[in-house]
Amino acid sequence: MDFNLSDLQRMLLDTAERYLAERFTLEHRRALRDTADGLDTEAWSTFAELGWLALAIPEAQGGLGGTMADIAVLGAALGYRCVALPFTSSAVIAPMILAESDAPQGGLLQAIAEGISRVALAHDEPDERYNYSAGRRTMLTDSGSGWTVTGQKMLVLDAPSATHLIVSAGGDDDFTLTLVPADAEGISSSPYPLLNGARAADIVLDEVAGGIPLARGRKARTLLANALDYGRIADAAQMVGSMEADLALCSAYLKERQQFGQPIGKFQALQHIMADMFVATHQARSILYSAIAAAEADEATRSRAVSLARINIAEAHQIVARQAIQLHGGYGITDEYEVSHHYRHQIVLEKLYGDVDFHERRLAAD
Amino acid sequence: MAIMNFELDPALEAFRQEVRAAIDADLTLELKAGMQAYAGSQAEPDDALTWMRILNKRGWSVPHWPIEYGGTGWSAMQLYIFNEECCNAWAPDTCWGETQMCGPVIYTFGSDYLKEKFLPAFRRGDYYLAQGFSEPGNGSDLARLRTAARREGNIYIVNGQKIWTSSAYASKWGFFLVRTDPNVKSQAGISFLMIKLDTPGITIRRIPQLNGEADLCEVFLDNVVVPAENLIGEEGKGWTYAKFLLDHERTTSSFIFFNKRELARAKMIAQNEAQDGEPLIRNPHFRSRLLRIEAELTALEWSVLRELSHEDFKYDATAAASTLKIAGSRLQQSINELQMDMLGAKAMRAFPFDPADREDAPLWPGYAETATSRALVMRAATIYGGTLQIQKGIIAKLAFDL
Numbered sequence A: 001m002d003f004n005l006s007d008l009q010r011m012l013l014d015t016a017e018r019y020l021a022e023r024f025t026l027e028h029r030r031a032l033r034d035t036a037d038g039l040d041t042e043a044w045s046t047f048a049e050l051g052w053l054a055l056a057i058p059e060a061q062g063g064l065g066g067t068m069a070d071i072a073v074l075g076a077a078l079g080y081r082c083v084a085l086p087f088t089s090s091a092v093i094a095p096m097i098l099a100e101s102d103a104p105q106g107g108l109l110q111a112i113a114e115g116i117s118r119v120a121l122a123h124d125e126p127d128e129r130y131n132y133s134a135g136r137r138t139m140l141t142d143s144g145s146g147w148t149v150t151g152q153k154m155l156v157l158d159a160p161s162a163t164h165l166i167v168s169a170g171g172d173d174d175f176t177l178t179l180v181p182a183d184a185e186g187i188s189s190s191p192y193p194l195l196n197g198a199r200a201a202d203i204v205l206d207e208v209a210g211g212i213p214l215a216r217g218r219k220a221r222t223l224l225a226n227a228l229d230y231g232r233i234a235d236a237a238q239m240v241g242s243m244e245a246d247l248a249l250c251s252a253y254l255k256e257r258q259q260f261g262q263p264i265g266k267f268q269a270l271q272h273i274m275a276d277m278f279v280a281t282h283q284a285r286s287i288l289y290s291a292i293a294a295a296e297a298d299e300a301t302r303s304r305a306v307s308l309a310r311i312n313i314a315e316a317h318q319i320v321a322r323q324a325i326q327l328h329g330g331y332g333i334t335d336e337y338e339v340s341h342h343y344r345h346q347i348v349l350e351k352l353y354g355d356v357d358f359h360e361r362r363l364a365a366d
Numbered sequence B: 001m002a003i004m005n006f007e008l009d010p011a012l013e014a015f016r017q018e019v020r021a022a023i024d025a026d027l028t029l030e031l032k033a034g035m036q037a038y039a040g041s042q043a044e045p046d047d048a049l050t051w052m053r054i055l056n057k058r059g060w061s062v063p064h065w066p067i068e069y070g071g072t073g074w075s076a077m078q079l080y081i082f083n084e085e086c087c088n089a090w091a092p093d094t095c096w097g098e099t100q101m102c103g104p105v106i107y108t109f110g111s112d113y114l115k116e117k118f119l120p121a122f123r124r125g126d127y128y129l130a131q132g133f134s135e136p137g138n139g140s141d142l143a144r145l146r147t148a149a150r151r152e153g154n155i156y157i158v159n160g161q162k163i164w165t166s167s168a169y170a171s172k173w174g175f176f177l178v179r180t181d182p183n184v185k186s187q188a189g190i191s192f193l194m195i196k197l198d199t200p201g202i203t204i205r206r207i208p209q210l211n212g213e214a215d216l217c218e219v220f221l222d223n224v225v226v227p228a229e230n231l232i233g234e235e236g237k238g239w240t241y242a243k244f245l246l247d248h249e250r251t252t253s254s255f256i257f258f259n260k261r262e263l264a265r266a267k268m269i270a271q272n273e274a275q276d277g278e279p280l281i282r283n284p285h286f287r288s289r290l291l292r293i294e295a296e297l298t299a300l301e302w303s304v305l306r307e308l309s310h311e312d313f314k315y316d317a318t319a320a321a322s323t324l325k326i327a328g329s330r331l332q333q334s335i336n337e338l339q340m341d342m343l344g345a346k347a348m349r350a351f352p353f354d355p356a357d358r359e360d361a362p363l364w365p366g367y368a369e370t371a372t373s374r375a376l377v378m379r380a381a382t383i384y385g386g387t388l389q390i391q392k393g394i395i396a397k398l399a400f401d402l
């Protein structure tokens, strides 16, 4: 075992840290709230130039063929700066599905790598809660002249800036994943912001034609399950990065803030809080590694490792991000200090693709 | 030795029915709906004042004050029942600065002039009042506050800055702690001053918060002229009055009624949100969290009742107040965070804070519009009114002399 970064990973991390620190300042992130779709288009082009959007695409398909460890290195750097761009959806989850599909996709993977196309996963439907195994009410039907998709999707992360959607459809027996252009006729979208400035949408698909079925049945289920676990690991890495930022922000604040004639970091009560946060964050990074190690294992092994990691990291996040606010006193609950941004970002990452209860149930089932 | 008696006085049940009927008759649907759709912790200042005015018609707006200033003469248990009924009916809070904090200081220490000027106005709900204590450099360490009031004849000239002044933007007056004597030990130089917020030299900035709200304010005071008759009590005694004020309502900081009402809302959400067709109230993870909270809340309620019925307490009374504050604030957080967690992925959405800015969201349950915002802002419950760490320090010192 070697937990030190490879030379390539070190370069990836150095570049990411330097670029993201410069670009994703608090002011810049707050300004992105005023954009229509939350996307920083200039940054997205830079992500493409730096190869980040090709990281998860296999070399055979024109990508960099990066490992889950590479993705996690970048993920932690993104989390450290609270970056809420469509990285996980477009550069991790979608490529995992597209690369394994035999259907012709018109060079979509290449367009993702180049930053031209972005793909969102439209899976959740109304009146359900983290349901990735039951059939969908959205239907894919053969109209004679081609496939049409009809249904209602909810909470489609990053849909407002997406060029394409991967739509899950079909009941238990005919589950499918279908690629549709986001601007296809029959699609109507109600967008809204999330707590961290990312965007999502509820989407009605009304006899949307022109879709490309990517996978069906067992294969579709497996692709979805694999892609979601990769997404969960990528998001976990971002949570760890965000918690590590909390450590840096708080330790600096404890040295700087004076009360009772001394830096508040001199109070042992706060030193111990800081130490608890440190332990939680350290453990979170460790269990992240255990999930990365299982990323290429069989589905049962991998999903178990991912769920254990997500539970531990969710609990660590609650300690770290909440105490980060507490240590800042009143400043912690304003929108004008970093710690409340990290708290909101971590809440979103924690609640994507399964919460603690979901992972507990997934573990209980095996 | 006193005999333990766990029974509620039967006459109180009749009182509860009377109060409930009155609230039912008086509370407008608009106020009620406003509270149910409210995404912050305390009511909107306008709603609080509207409710004060309604209560005042019955003589109930400041029931806990002495009768001569408009109180009702109700017993501690009657007050408890009244407050519980108001909260359960989704009545707005009243203006705490007036009813719980500044009012009692004025009727206890203020001049006749100040009593006449402020107490009837507070009681009637004429305007909102802000609390100007904390400063950018002085939160926990309030005694070293720096905002200075220099006496010149029959006026004070005030210079300095306050922060975290809740609802200052919507308030007409504020009660301020200011330093009138820079030459004595920190607590001794502090005075308690009423300042009208539209006085020239005052600038107010609203601070955007993590939940989209901007209730907290910064108040800048630049050569603000304040009549000396606005001084409450004696110069240099402000710290004593502030301590009196913070000790005055020992049990309110438990937020017992808010916590009970929000637990009821959590259970309602648990009935509505389902996993694989099964309501979360039957889901082991969420049921366990609900029951643990209910146990903690039951303990808190009985702690409050012990305080109200003046149980002889072995430890310092202020340590008891800190106990209620710690347990109550912990529940404010855990209950609202449970509501948020039960929403699952739906908790991620940032709804506008102001209900008027929210678009129709037919796929979304109404409670999703406010639960996350409240959970976020409840992080403040272990910060305001003396942080959790400060409360723990009080217990260690006053209960155990550590």
Ligand SMILES: Cc1cc2nc3c(=O)[nH]c(=O)nc-3n(C[C@H](O)[C@H](O)[C@H](O)COP(=O)(O)OP(=O)(O)OC[C@H]3O[C@@H](n4cnc5c(N)ncnc54)[C@H](O)[C@@H]3O)c2cc1C
Pocket (backbone or CB within 6 Å): A257, A259, A260, A264, A267, A269, A270, A326, A327, A328, A329, A330, A331, A333, B130, B131, B132, B133, B134, B136, B137, B138, B139, B140, B141, B163, B164, B165, B166, B216, B380, B383, B384, B385, B386, B387, B388, B389, B390, B393
């Ligand atoms: C929502 C909200 C509403 C408020 N409303 C008002 C209002 O209307 N009027 C008003 O005047 N003020 C108000 N406040 C201010 C509040 O009273 C202060 O925020 C509080 O006293 C803490 O001060 P601070 O924010 O400066 O934090 P600091 O005192 O700087 O505390 C920072 C951290 O240091 C810790 N710390 C400080 N001293 C010690 C110590 N001795 N030992 C151990 N740990 C310590 C604290 O616990 C905290 O974790 C409000 C605050 C909030 C959040």
